[in-house]
Amino acid sequence: MAVKDKAREFEYTLDDFNFLRKLSNQHSGIQVPDDKFDMFYSRLSKRVRLLGFSRFKEYCSYLQDHPDQEFTEFINAVTTNLTSFFREKHHFEYVTQKLLPELLKKNQAQKQIRVWSAGCSTGEEPYSLAISLIENVPSDWDIKILATDLDTNVLSAAAEGVYPVDRIASISEAHLHNWFQKGSGAHAHKVRVKPQLRDIIYFKQLNLMQEWPMKGYFDFIFCRNVLIYFDRTTKERLANRYAGLLREGSCLFIGHSESLHQLDTPFSLIGNTIYKKTRV
Structure with a gap:
Protein backbone atom coordinates (compact mmCIF):
# COMPACT_ATOMS: atom_id res chain seq x y z
CA MET A 1 0.00 0.00 0.00
CA THR A 79 17.39 3.34 17.79
CA THR A 80 16.51 6.37 19.92
CA ASN A 81 19.41 7.87 21.90
CA LEU A 82 18.20 10.84 23.97
CA THR A 83 20.17 11.47 27.16
CA SER A 84 21.98 14.11 29.23
CA PHE A 85 24.40 14.41 32.16
CA PHE A 86 22.79 13.78 35.56
CA ARG A 87 19.40 13.27 33.93
CA GLU A 88 16.74 12.64 36.60
CA LYS A 89 18.95 14.17 39.26
CA HIS A 90 17.08 12.51 42.13
CA HIS A 91 18.52 9.13 41.08
CA PHE A 92 22.08 10.36 41.48
CA GLU A 93 21.20 12.00 44.79
CA TYR A 94 19.84 8.66 46.02
CA VAL A 95 23.04 6.93 44.90
CA THR A 96 25.34 9.37 46.72
CA GLN A 97 23.23 10.04 49.81
CA LYS A 98 21.66 6.64 50.50
CA LEU A 99 23.13 3.83 48.41
CA LEU A 100 26.86 4.52 48.59
CA PRO A 101 27.00 4.88 52.41
CA GLU A 102 25.32 1.46 52.64
CA LEU A 103 27.68 -0.09 50.08
CA LEU A 104 30.76 1.32 51.82
CA LYS A 105 29.75 -0.65 54.90
CA LYS A 106 28.48 -3.77 53.16
CA ASN A 107 31.44 -4.10 50.76
CA GLN A 108 34.14 -3.07 53.23
CA ALA A 109 35.91 -6.44 53.07
CA GLN A 110 36.37 -6.61 49.29
CA LYS A 111 36.43 -2.83 48.74
CA GLN A 112 34.82 -2.98 45.35
CA ILE A 113 31.69 -1.63 43.63
CA ARG A 114 30.20 -2.95 40.39
CA VAL A 115 27.54 -1.04 38.44
CA TRP A 116 25.76 -1.65 35.13
CA SER A 117 24.45 1.17 32.94
CA ALA A 118 22.17 -0.70 30.51
CA GLY A 119 21.21 1.39 27.49
CA CYS A 120 24.01 3.89 28.07
CA SER A 121 23.57 5.73 24.75
CA THR A 122 26.29 8.36 24.16
CA GLY A 123 27.76 7.95 27.64
CA GLU A 124 26.31 10.78 29.72
CA GLU A 125 24.74 8.35 32.21
CA PRO A 126 27.82 6.20 32.95
CA TYR A 127 30.05 9.26 33.15
CA SER A 128 27.59 10.84 35.61
CA LEU A 129 27.71 7.63 37.63
CA ALA A 130 31.52 7.62 37.50
CA ILE A 131 31.63 11.17 38.87
CA SER A 132 29.18 10.26 41.64
CA LEU A 133 31.19 7.19 42.64
CA ILE A 134 34.71 8.63 42.44
CA GLU A 135 33.68 11.68 44.48
CA ASN A 136 32.11 9.58 47.24
CA VAL A 137 34.12 6.36 47.40
CA PRO A 138 37.64 6.08 48.92
CA SER A 139 40.43 6.09 46.33
CA ASP A 140 41.67 2.62 47.32
CA TRP A 141 38.38 1.00 46.30
CA ASP A 142 37.98 -0.86 43.00
CA ILE A 143 35.14 0.74 40.99
CA LYS A 144 33.96 -0.69 37.67
CA ILE A 145 31.00 0.44 35.54
CA LEU A 146 29.76 -1.71 32.67
CA ALA A 147 28.06 0.50 30.05
CA THR A 148 26.18 -1.27 27.28
CA ASP A 149 24.01 -0.34 24.33
CA LEU A 150 22.64 -1.95 21.18
CA ASP A 151 23.86 0.92 18.97
CA THR A 152 27.55 0.66 18.05
CA ASN A 153 27.70 4.27 16.83
CA VAL A 154 26.66 5.77 20.16
CA LEU A 155 29.02 3.41 21.97
CA SER A 156 31.93 4.74 19.91
CA ALA A 157 30.93 8.30 20.80
CA ALA A 158 30.58 7.33 24.46
CA ALA A 159 34.00 5.70 24.61
CA GLU A 160 35.57 8.81 23.05
CA GLY A 161 33.93 11.02 25.69
CA VAL A 162 33.90 14.22 23.62
CA TYR A 163 30.83 16.49 23.79
CA PRO A 164 29.70 19.88 22.43
CA VAL A 165 29.70 22.52 25.17
CA ASP A 166 25.91 22.83 25.01
CA ARG A 167 25.62 19.23 26.28
CA ILE A 168 27.26 20.20 29.58
CA ALA A 169 25.18 23.36 30.20
CA SER A 170 23.44 21.82 33.22
CA ILE A 171 26.64 20.63 34.92
CA SER A 172 27.93 22.51 37.97
CA GLU A 173 31.09 24.61 37.71
CA ALA A 174 32.82 22.31 40.20
CA HIS A 175 32.09 19.22 38.10
CA LEU A 176 33.20 20.99 34.93
CA HIS A 177 36.47 22.00 36.50
CA ASN A 178 37.18 18.61 38.06
CA TRP A 179 36.08 16.22 35.35
CA PHE A 180 36.18 17.90 31.92
CA GLN A 181 38.94 19.23 29.69
CA LYS A 182 38.08 22.18 27.46
CA GLY A 183 39.08 21.98 23.82
CA SER A 184 41.11 24.58 21.96
CA GLY A 185 41.50 25.71 18.37
CA ALA A 186 39.21 23.71 16.10
CA HIS A 187 37.82 21.97 19.21
CA ALA A 188 37.13 25.17 21.16
CA HIS A 189 33.42 24.40 21.40
CA LYS A 190 33.92 20.89 22.76
CA VAL A 191 34.91 19.25 26.03
CA ARG A 192 36.33 15.84 26.86
CA VAL A 193 35.84 13.82 30.01
CA LYS A 194 39.05 13.29 31.96
CA PRO A 195 40.84 9.91 31.81
CA GLN A 196 39.99 9.10 35.45
CA LEU A 197 36.34 8.68 34.43
CA ARG A 198 36.99 6.73 31.24
CA ASP A 199 39.35 4.39 33.10
CA ILE A 200 36.60 2.86 35.27
CA ILE A 201 34.01 2.41 32.50
CA TYR A 202 33.85 -0.54 30.10
CA PHE A 203 31.75 0.18 27.01
CA LYS A 204 30.35 -2.93 25.33
CA GLN A 205 27.77 -3.65 22.61
CA LEU A 206 24.92 -5.77 23.97
CA ASN A 207 21.53 -6.81 22.68
CA LEU A 208 19.30 -7.17 25.74
CA MET A 209 17.19 -9.75 23.91
CA GLN A 210 20.11 -12.12 23.50
CA GLU A 211 22.45 -13.96 25.88
CA TRP A 212 24.25 -11.85 28.48
CA PRO A 213 27.91 -12.72 29.12
CA MET A 214 27.97 -11.24 32.65
CA LYS A 215 28.20 -13.80 35.44
CA GLY A 216 28.79 -11.90 38.69
CA TYR A 217 26.51 -9.64 40.71
CA PHE A 218 26.16 -5.87 40.36
CA ASP A 219 25.67 -3.59 43.36
CA PHE A 220 23.01 -1.67 41.43
CA ILE A 221 21.75 -1.34 37.86
CA PHE A 222 20.58 1.67 35.86
CA CYS A 223 18.21 0.73 33.03
CA ARG A 224 16.43 4.00 32.35
CA ASN A 225 14.18 4.78 29.41
CA VAL A 226 14.77 1.32 27.96
CA LEU A 227 11.78 -0.71 29.19
CA ILE A 228 9.38 1.83 27.68
CA TYR A 229 10.10 0.38 24.23
CA PHE A 230 9.09 -3.19 25.11
CA ASP A 231 5.78 -4.98 25.48
CA ARG A 232 4.57 -6.22 28.88
CA THR A 233 5.93 -9.77 28.51
CA THR A 234 9.38 -8.54 27.48
CA LYS A 235 9.46 -5.95 30.29
CA GLU A 236 8.72 -8.65 32.84
CA ARG A 237 11.33 -11.00 31.40
CA LEU A 238 13.98 -8.26 31.34
CA ALA A 239 13.24 -7.13 34.90
CA ASN A 240 13.63 -10.71 36.11
CA ARG A 241 16.90 -11.09 34.23
CA TYR A 242 18.17 -7.92 35.93
CA ALA A 243 17.07 -9.39 39.25
CA GLY A 244 19.25 -12.42 38.56
CA LEU A 245 22.30 -10.14 38.56
CA LEU A 246 21.38 -8.35 41.80
CA ARG A 247 21.57 -9.60 45.38
CA GLU A 248 18.57 -9.20 47.62
CA GLY A 249 18.38 -5.57 48.81
CA SER A 250 20.09 -4.17 45.68
CA CYS A 251 18.47 -1.50 43.50
CA LEU A 252 17.25 -1.18 39.92
CA PHE A 253 16.76 2.35 38.57
CA ILE A 254 14.32 2.84 35.67
CA GLY A 255 13.08 5.90 33.76
CA HIS A 256 10.57 8.46 35.00
CA SER A 257 7.87 7.26 32.56
CA GLU A 258 8.42 3.57 33.31
CA SER A 259 6.98 1.20 35.91
CA LEU A 260 7.15 -2.42 37.06
CA HIS A 261 3.60 -2.14 38.43
CA GLN A 262 1.55 -5.34 37.95
CA LEU A 263 4.57 -7.23 36.61
CA ASP A 264 5.65 -10.44 38.35
CA THR A 265 9.14 -9.49 39.55
CA PRO A 266 11.05 -9.66 42.86
CA PHE A 267 11.24 -5.85 43.00
CA SER A 268 9.39 -3.43 45.28
CA LEU A 269 9.06 0.29 44.56
CA ILE A 270 10.83 2.49 47.10
CA GLY A 271 10.06 5.76 45.30
CA ASN A 272 10.99 7.90 42.27
CA THR A 273 11.23 4.88 39.91
CA ILE A 274 13.79 3.23 42.18
CA TYR A 275 13.11 -0.45 42.87
CA LYS A 276 14.68 -2.73 45.46
CA LYS A 277 15.00 -6.49 45.10
CA THR A 278 13.04 -7.71 48.10
CA ARG A 279 12.82 -11.44 47.40
CA VAL A 280 14.84 -14.10 45.65
Whole structure:
Protein backbone atom coordinates (compact mmCIF):
# COMPACT_ATOMS: atom_id res chain seq x y z
CA MET A 1 0.00 0.00 0.00
CA ALA A 2 1.65 3.23 -1.15
CA VAL A 3 1.47 6.36 0.97
CA LYS A 4 1.23 9.38 -1.37
CA ASP A 5 3.52 12.20 -0.40
CA LYS A 6 5.08 14.32 -3.16
CA ALA A 7 7.52 15.86 -0.67
CA ARG A 8 9.28 12.54 -0.11
CA GLU A 9 12.56 11.95 -1.89
CA PHE A 10 12.03 8.18 -1.91
CA GLU A 11 8.92 6.06 -2.44
CA TYR A 12 7.91 4.76 0.97
CA THR A 13 4.91 2.53 1.71
CA LEU A 14 3.11 1.11 4.70
CA ASP A 15 4.35 -2.32 3.62
CA ASP A 16 7.93 -1.03 3.82
CA PHE A 17 7.31 0.36 7.31
CA ASN A 18 5.69 -2.87 8.51
CA PHE A 19 8.60 -4.94 7.18
CA LEU A 20 11.18 -2.68 8.83
CA ARG A 21 9.47 -2.41 12.21
CA LYS A 22 8.89 -6.16 12.33
CA LEU A 23 12.58 -6.72 11.64
CA SER A 24 13.52 -4.22 14.35
CA ASN A 25 11.20 -5.90 16.83
CA GLN A 26 12.51 -9.39 16.06
CA HIS A 27 16.06 -8.25 16.73
CA SER A 28 15.66 -5.83 19.62
CA GLY A 29 12.22 -6.58 21.10
CA ILE A 30 11.34 -2.90 20.79
CA GLN A 31 7.70 -2.15 19.98
CA VAL A 32 7.30 0.37 17.13
CA PRO A 33 3.83 2.00 17.08
CA ASP A 34 2.06 3.31 13.99
CA ASP A 35 2.97 6.92 14.75
CA LYS A 36 6.66 6.15 14.08
CA PHE A 37 5.97 5.83 10.33
CA ASP A 38 7.57 9.20 9.50
CA MET A 39 10.40 8.71 11.99
CA PHE A 40 11.50 5.53 10.21
CA TYR A 41 11.50 7.37 6.90
CA SER A 42 13.58 10.27 8.16
CA ARG A 43 16.11 8.09 9.98
CA LEU A 44 16.62 5.60 7.15
CA SER A 45 16.58 8.01 4.19
CA LYS A 46 20.33 8.58 4.57
CA ARG A 47 20.97 4.86 4.16
CA VAL A 48 18.64 4.63 1.15
CA ARG A 49 20.39 7.61 -0.46
CA LEU A 50 23.88 6.31 0.32
CA LEU A 51 23.10 2.93 -1.22
CA GLY A 52 21.72 4.56 -4.38
CA PHE A 53 18.13 3.33 -4.11
CA SER A 54 15.03 5.26 -5.20
CA ARG A 55 12.49 3.23 -3.21
CA PHE A 56 12.39 1.88 0.32
CA LYS A 57 11.29 -1.44 -1.14
CA GLU A 58 14.76 -1.78 -2.64
CA TYR A 59 16.30 -1.05 0.74
CA CYS A 60 14.10 -3.69 2.40
CA SER A 61 15.27 -6.27 -0.14
CA TYR A 62 18.90 -5.27 0.33
CA LEU A 63 18.55 -5.51 4.10
CA GLN A 64 17.04 -8.97 3.76
CA ASP A 65 19.71 -10.19 1.32
CA HIS A 66 22.77 -8.55 2.95
CA PRO A 67 22.24 -8.60 6.73
CA ASP A 68 25.97 -8.88 7.49
CA GLN A 69 26.70 -5.62 5.67
CA GLU A 70 23.62 -3.58 6.58
CA PHE A 71 21.86 -4.81 9.69
CA THR A 72 24.00 -2.94 12.22
CA GLU A 73 23.55 0.30 10.23
CA PHE A 74 19.79 -0.28 10.21
CA ILE A 75 19.54 -0.85 13.97
CA ASN A 76 21.79 2.14 14.70
CA ALA A 77 19.59 4.37 12.56
CA VAL A 78 16.25 3.48 14.15
CA THR A 79 17.39 3.34 17.79
CA THR A 80 16.51 6.37 19.92
CA ASN A 81 19.41 7.87 21.90
CA LEU A 82 18.20 10.84 23.97
CA THR A 83 20.17 11.47 27.16
CA SER A 84 21.98 14.11 29.23
CA PHE A 85 24.40 14.41 32.16
CA PHE A 86 22.79 13.78 35.56
CA ARG A 87 19.40 13.27 33.93
CA GLU A 88 16.74 12.64 36.60
CA LYS A 89 18.95 14.17 39.26
CA HIS A 90 17.08 12.51 42.13
CA HIS A 91 18.52 9.13 41.08
CA PHE A 92 22.08 10.36 41.48
CA GLU A 93 21.20 12.00 44.79
CA TYR A 94 19.84 8.66 46.02
CA VAL A 95 23.04 6.93 44.90
CA THR A 96 25.34 9.37 46.72
CA GLN A 97 23.23 10.04 49.81
CA LYS A 98 21.66 6.64 50.50
CA LEU A 99 23.13 3.83 48.41
CA LEU A 100 26.86 4.52 48.59
CA PRO A 101 27.00 4.88 52.41
CA GLU A 102 25.32 1.46 52.64
CA LEU A 103 27.68 -0.09 50.08
CA LEU A 104 30.76 1.32 51.82
CA LYS A 105 29.75 -0.65 54.90
CA LYS A 106 28.48 -3.77 53.16
CA ASN A 107 31.44 -4.10 50.76
CA GLN A 108 34.14 -3.07 53.23
CA ALA A 109 35.91 -6.44 53.07
CA GLN A 110 36.37 -6.61 49.29
CA LYS A 111 36.43 -2.83 48.74
CA GLN A 112 34.82 -2.98 45.35
CA ILE A 113 31.69 -1.63 43.63
CA ARG A 114 30.20 -2.95 40.39
CA VAL A 115 27.54 -1.04 38.44
CA TRP A 116 25.76 -1.65 35.13
CA SER A 117 24.45 1.17 32.94
CA ALA A 118 22.17 -0.70 30.51
CA GLY A 119 21.21 1.39 27.49
CA CYS A 120 24.01 3.89 28.07
CA SER A 121 23.57 5.73 24.75
CA THR A 122 26.29 8.36 24.16
CA GLY A 123 27.76 7.95 27.64
CA GLU A 124 26.31 10.78 29.72
CA GLU A 125 24.74 8.35 32.21
CA PRO A 126 27.82 6.20 32.95
CA TYR A 127 30.05 9.26 33.15
CA SER A 128 27.59 10.84 35.61
CA LEU A 129 27.71 7.63 37.63
CA ALA A 130 31.52 7.62 37.50
CA ILE A 131 31.63 11.17 38.87
CA SER A 132 29.18 10.26 41.64
CA LEU A 133 31.19 7.19 42.64
CA ILE A 134 34.71 8.63 42.44
CA GLU A 135 33.68 11.68 44.48
CA ASN A 136 32.11 9.58 47.24
CA VAL A 137 34.12 6.36 47.40
CA PRO A 138 37.64 6.08 48.92
CA SER A 139 40.43 6.09 46.33
CA ASP A 140 41.67 2.62 47.32
CA TRP A 141 38.38 1.00 46.30
CA ASP A 142 37.98 -0.86 43.00
CA ILE A 143 35.14 0.74 40.99
CA LYS A 144 33.96 -0.69 37.67
CA ILE A 145 31.00 0.44 35.54
CA LEU A 146 29.76 -1.71 32.67
CA ALA A 147 28.06 0.50 30.05
CA THR A 148 26.18 -1.27 27.28
CA ASP A 149 24.01 -0.34 24.33
CA LEU A 150 22.64 -1.95 21.18
CA ASP A 151 23.86 0.92 18.97
CA THR A 152 27.55 0.66 18.05
CA ASN A 153 27.70 4.27 16.83
CA VAL A 154 26.66 5.77 20.16
CA LEU A 155 29.02 3.41 21.97
CA SER A 156 31.93 4.74 19.91
CA ALA A 157 30.93 8.30 20.80
CA ALA A 158 30.58 7.33 24.46
CA ALA A 159 34.00 5.70 24.61
CA GLU A 160 35.57 8.81 23.05
CA GLY A 161 33.93 11.02 25.69
CA VAL A 162 33.90 14.22 23.62
CA TYR A 163 30.83 16.49 23.79
CA PRO A 164 29.70 19.88 22.43
CA VAL A 165 29.70 22.52 25.17
CA ASP A 166 25.91 22.83 25.01
CA ARG A 167 25.62 19.23 26.28
CA ILE A 168 27.26 20.20 29.58
CA ALA A 169 25.18 23.36 30.20
CA SER A 170 23.44 21.82 33.22
CA ILE A 171 26.64 20.63 34.92
CA SER A 172 27.93 22.51 37.97
CA GLU A 173 31.09 24.61 37.71
CA ALA A 174 32.82 22.31 40.20
CA HIS A 175 32.09 19.22 38.10
CA LEU A 176 33.20 20.99 34.93
CA HIS A 177 36.47 22.00 36.50
CA ASN A 178 37.18 18.61 38.06
CA TRP A 179 36.08 16.22 35.35
CA PHE A 180 36.18 17.90 31.92
CA GLN A 181 38.94 19.23 29.69
CA LYS A 182 38.08 22.18 27.46
CA GLY A 183 39.08 21.98 23.82
CA SER A 184 41.11 24.58 21.96
CA GLY A 185 41.50 25.71 18.37
CA ALA A 186 39.21 23.71 16.10
CA HIS A 187 37.82 21.97 19.21
CA ALA A 188 37.13 25.17 21.16
CA HIS A 189 33.42 24.40 21.40
CA LYS A 190 33.92 20.89 22.76
CA VAL A 191 34.91 19.25 26.03
CA ARG A 192 36.33 15.84 26.86
CA VAL A 193 35.84 13.82 30.01
CA LYS A 194 39.05 13.29 31.96
CA PRO A 195 40.84 9.91 31.81
CA GLN A 196 39.99 9.10 35.45
CA LEU A 197 36.34 8.68 34.43
CA ARG A 198 36.99 6.73 31.24
CA ASP A 199 39.35 4.39 33.10
CA ILE A 200 36.60 2.86 35.27
CA ILE A 201 34.01 2.41 32.50
CA TYR A 202 33.85 -0.54 30.10
CA PHE A 203 31.75 0.18 27.01
CA LYS A 204 30.35 -2.93 25.33
CA GLN A 205 27.77 -3.65 22.61
CA LEU A 206 24.92 -5.77 23.97
CA ASN A 207 21.53 -6.81 22.68
CA LEU A 208 19.30 -7.17 25.74
CA MET A 209 17.19 -9.75 23.91
CA GLN A 210 20.11 -12.12 23.50
CA GLU A 211 22.45 -13.96 25.88
CA TRP A 212 24.25 -11.85 28.48
CA PRO A 213 27.91 -12.72 29.12
CA MET A 214 27.97 -11.24 32.65
CA LYS A 215 28.20 -13.80 35.44
CA GLY A 216 28.79 -11.90 38.69
CA TYR A 217 26.51 -9.64 40.71
CA PHE A 218 26.16 -5.87 40.36
CA ASP A 219 25.67 -3.59 43.36
CA PHE A 220 23.01 -1.67 41.43
CA ILE A 221 21.75 -1.34 37.86
CA PHE A 222 20.58 1.67 35.86
CA CYS A 223 18.21 0.73 33.03
CA ARG A 224 16.43 4.00 32.35
CA ASN A 225 14.18 4.78 29.41
CA VAL A 226 14.77 1.32 27.96
CA LEU A 227 11.78 -0.71 29.19
CA ILE A 228 9.38 1.83 27.68
CA TYR A 229 10.10 0.38 24.23
CA PHE A 230 9.09 -3.19 25.11
CA ASP A 231 5.78 -4.98 25.48
CA ARG A 232 4.57 -6.22 28.88
CA THR A 233 5.93 -9.77 28.51
CA THR A 234 9.38 -8.54 27.48
CA LYS A 235 9.46 -5.95 30.29
CA GLU A 236 8.72 -8.65 32.84
CA ARG A 237 11.33 -11.00 31.40
CA LEU A 238 13.98 -8.26 31.34
CA ALA A 239 13.24 -7.13 34.90
CA ASN A 240 13.63 -10.71 36.11
CA ARG A 241 16.90 -11.09 34.23
CA TYR A 242 18.17 -7.92 35.93
CA ALA A 243 17.07 -9.39 39.25
CA GLY A 244 19.25 -12.42 38.56
CA LEU A 245 22.30 -10.14 38.56
CA LEU A 246 21.38 -8.35 41.80
CA ARG A 247 21.57 -9.60 45.38
CA GLU A 248 18.57 -9.20 47.62
CA GLY A 249 18.38 -5.57 48.81
CA SER A 250 20.09 -4.17 45.68
CA CYS A 251 18.47 -1.50 43.50
CA LEU A 252 17.25 -1.18 39.92
CA PHE A 253 16.76 2.35 38.57
CA ILE A 254 14.32 2.84 35.67
CA GLY A 255 13.08 5.90 33.76
CA HIS A 256 10.57 8.46 35.00
CA SER A 257 7.87 7.26 32.56
CA GLU A 258 8.42 3.57 33.31
CA SER A 259 6.98 1.20 35.91
CA LEU A 260 7.15 -2.42 37.06
CA HIS A 261 3.60 -2.14 38.43
CA GLN A 262 1.55 -5.34 37.95
CA LEU A 263 4.57 -7.23 36.61
CA ASP A 264 5.65 -10.44 38.35
CA THR A 265 9.14 -9.49 39.55
CA PRO A 266 11.05 -9.66 42.86
CA PHE A 267 11.24 -5.85 43.00
CA SER A 268 9.39 -3.43 45.28
CA LEU A 269 9.06 0.29 44.56
CA ILE A 270 10.83 2.49 47.10
CA GLY A 271 10.06 5.76 45.30
CA ASN A 272 10.99 7.90 42.27
CA THR A 273 11.23 4.88 39.91
CA ILE A 274 13.79 3.23 42.18
CA TYR A 275 13.11 -0.45 42.87
CA LYS A 276 14.68 -2.73 45.46
CA LYS A 277 15.00 -6.49 45.10
CA THR A 278 13.04 -7.71 48.10
CA ARG A 279 12.82 -11.44 47.40
CA VAL A 280 14.84 -14.10 45.65
